Amino acid sequence: MNAPDFRHAAPAPLALEDLPFDNSFARLPDAFHTRLPPWGLPDPYRVAVSAEAAALIGLDPEQFTRPEFAEIFAGNRLPAGSEPLAAVYSGHQFGVWAGQLGDGRAHLLGGVRGPQGTWEIQLKGAGRTPYSRMGDGRAVLRSSIREFLCSEAMAALSIPTTRALCIIGSDAPVRRETVETAAVVTRLAPSFLRFGSFEHWRSLGRDQELKRLADYFIARFRPELLDEPQPYQALLADVARRTGELMARWTCVGFMHGVMNTDNMSLLGLTLDYGPFGFMEAFDGGHVCNHSDPQGRYAYAAQPHVAHWNLQALGHALAPLTGDAETSLDIVDATYPDAYNGAFLGGMRAKLGLAASLPDDEAFITDVFALLQAHRPDFTLFFRRLGALSGQSGLDPRADDPLRDQFVDRAACDAWLTLWRSRLAREGSSDADRQSAMNGVNPKYILRNWIAESAIRKAQEKDYSEIASVLACLARPFEEQPEQERYAAPPPDWASGLEVSCSS
Numbered sequence: 001m002n003a004p005d006f007r008h009a010a011p012a013p014l015a016l017e018d019l020p021f022d023n024s025f026a027r028l029p030d031a032f033h034t035r036l037p038p039w040g041l042p043d044p045y046r047v048a049v050s051a052e053a054a055a056l057i058g059l060d061p062e063q064f065t066r067p068e069f070a071e072i073f074a075g076n077r078l079p080a081g082s083e084p085l086a087a088v089y090s091g092h093q094f095g096v097w098a099g100q101l102g103d104g105r106a107h108l109l110g111g112v113r114g115p116q117g118t119w120e121i122q123l124k125g126a127g128r129t130p131y132s133r134m135g136d137g138r139a140v141l142r143s144s145i146r147e148f149l150c151s152e153a154m155a156a157l158s159i160p161t162t163r164a165l166c167i168i169g170s171d172a173p174v175r176r177e178t179v180e181t182a183a184v185v186t187r188l189a190p191s192f193l194r195f196g197s198f199e200h201w202r203s204l205g206r207d208q209e210l211k212r213l214a215d216y217f218i219a220r221f222r223p224e225l226l227d228e229p230q231p232y233q234a235l236l237a238d239v240a241r242r243t244g245e246l247m248a249r250w251t252c253v254g255f256m257h258g259v260m261n262t263d264n265m266s267l268l269g270l271t272l273d274y275g276p277f278g279f280m281e282a283f284d285g286g287h288v289c290n291h292s293d294p295q296g297r298y299a300y301a302a303q304p305h306v307a308h309w310n311l312q313a314l315g316h317a318l319a320p321l322t323g324d325a326e327t328s329l330d331i332v333d334a335t336y337p338d339a340y341n342g343a344f345l346g347g348m349r350a351k352l353g354l355a356a357s358l359p360d361d362e363a364f365i366t367d368v369f370a371l372l373q374a375h376r377p378d379f380t381l382f383f384r385r386l387g388a389l390s391g392q393s394g395l396d397p398r399a400d401d402p403l404r405d406q407f408v409d410r411a412a413c414d415a416w417l418t419l420w421r422s423r424l425a426r427e428g429s430s431d432a433d434r435q436s437a438m439n440g441v442n443p444k445y446i447l448r449n450w451i452a453e454s455a456i457r458k459a460q461e462k463d464y465s466e467i468a469s470v471l472a473c474l475a476r477p478f479e480e481q482p483e484q485e486r487y488a489a490p491p492p493d494w495a496s497g498l499e500v501s502c503s504s
């Protein structure tokens with residue numbers, strides 16, 4: 001009998017005690033963070049877990065039901081090898097310099113080497129830190145469920161994002177607009193460093209720490225930049241490019257972050273710090289998902305411009321390393337708009353089922369947004385239903401009813417479909433190929449506000465089954481899931497007045 005071949009076997013799943021910590025951020029000098037244990041939560045219990053996120057750190061699903069799981073991810077018990085700390089950063093909030101911020105309610109436990117790279121583990125809501133300012137160091141169950149579900153939903157949409165491992169709840173009261181209960185959401189990311197992490201040192205004139213952080217970041221996350229003639233300039237260009245690509249992904253999926261302050265912008269180009277986010281439903285480019293943003297600074301259509309502004313702030317912060325502020329701004333301006341536009345055009349072509357790139361595509365796509373703005377169909381359903389239609393002209397228009405039903409003015413829909421079909425005819429695409437390609441980029445299931453809200457309401461009654469079922473559905477956003485059809489629906493009447501604010 002041949003001996004079994006273990007060479008390619010996956011590593012055995014790990015127990016909580018065996019997580020291999022690798023705390024690179026903790027090795028930076030004391031000025032970068034404050035070491036302190038989390039407070040934890042009284043009488044913690046498990047609310048939700050993402051098995052896919054657990055697999056990133058090699059954690060065995062059998063561990064989820066152990067009491068130690070809830071204790072560790074509530075912050076009540078420290079896993080061996082962790083070195084809890086809160087990081088310092090600063091930032092621009094709503095376009096105004098806010099000075100020092102930092103992890104006011106987040107504790108980094110350390111990095112864990114997973115099967116495909118190291119993931120930092122961060123507890124959000126496990127108590128105050130020296131950066132809490134007036135805050136209580138807590139997160140409420142409501143916002144923790146939103147962050148948990150959206151992190152995992154974005155990952156399933158292949159949009160760069162921090163991940164969420166679990167939510168641990170407690171009956172401890174937390175005061176927001178009303179009294180709610182506390183929770184801790186555990187997030188995973190290769191790094192939680194933000195634009196504001198660099199802005200911090202620049203604002204203090206501490207160029208040595210600025211350089212130290214850039215060297216750490218490059219060595220750890222972007223070692224290939226060391227081969228560039230100007231690694232710091234290449235670093236800024238890399239962040240600008242990834243941010244441009246991320247913004248295009250947000251535009252194409254209808255995601256609105258809600259609080260694009262520079263302290264919420266990831267240096268890795270990840271979607272970071274989920275708060276009053278939202279997904280576009282009835283289309284309106286001016287839509288503002290954050291009730292606490294009356295000026296509409298972070299409206300859907302403004303996001304790409306805000307990201308550019310934020311990159312300019314990052315460029316200023318990195319000026320001592322790039323040479324000067326003008327060099328920084330040139331790098332941002334030479335990189336970001338092209339990265340955004342390229343990813344946006346490519347993304348929209350795919351959403352529309354256009355395989356070829358033609359010179360007038362940009363105008364065609366502009367007209368699509370004009371159509372959406374004028375008639376306000378549900379953004380997700382518009383593209384998903386378009387993907388089911390035939391590209392042939394001259395068929396019975398009733399075959400287009402699933403899309404026409406999204407329009408009060410059906411003639412406007414018909415007129416646009418004629419243009420779309422003549423555009424398709426120019427590249428001679430086949431229906432079957434195009435339809436399957438479109439279904440692979442136009443999700444059927446997104447985290448609509450009402451879906452998150454229904455999971456939250458049940459969880460507030462201690463029924464966590466809806467969180468699990470939403471998580472399972474959104475893990476396969478492009479697949480037809482007949483038993484989950486209800487999650488593909490636009491908001492029901494009870495959800496029409498839902499508002500989300502910064503309070504979390």
Ligand code: AMP
Pocket residue numbers: 101102103104105106128131132133134135136137138139259263264273275504
């Ligand atoms: P955010 O807008 O949620 O990304 O938070 C901005 C800043 O406020 C960060 O420094 C957070 O750590 C801090 N912060 C937000 N909420 C709280 C809270 N409840 N307790 C302590 N700090 C908080």
Ligand code: MG
Pocket residue numbers: 263264273
């Ligand atoms: Mg934040």
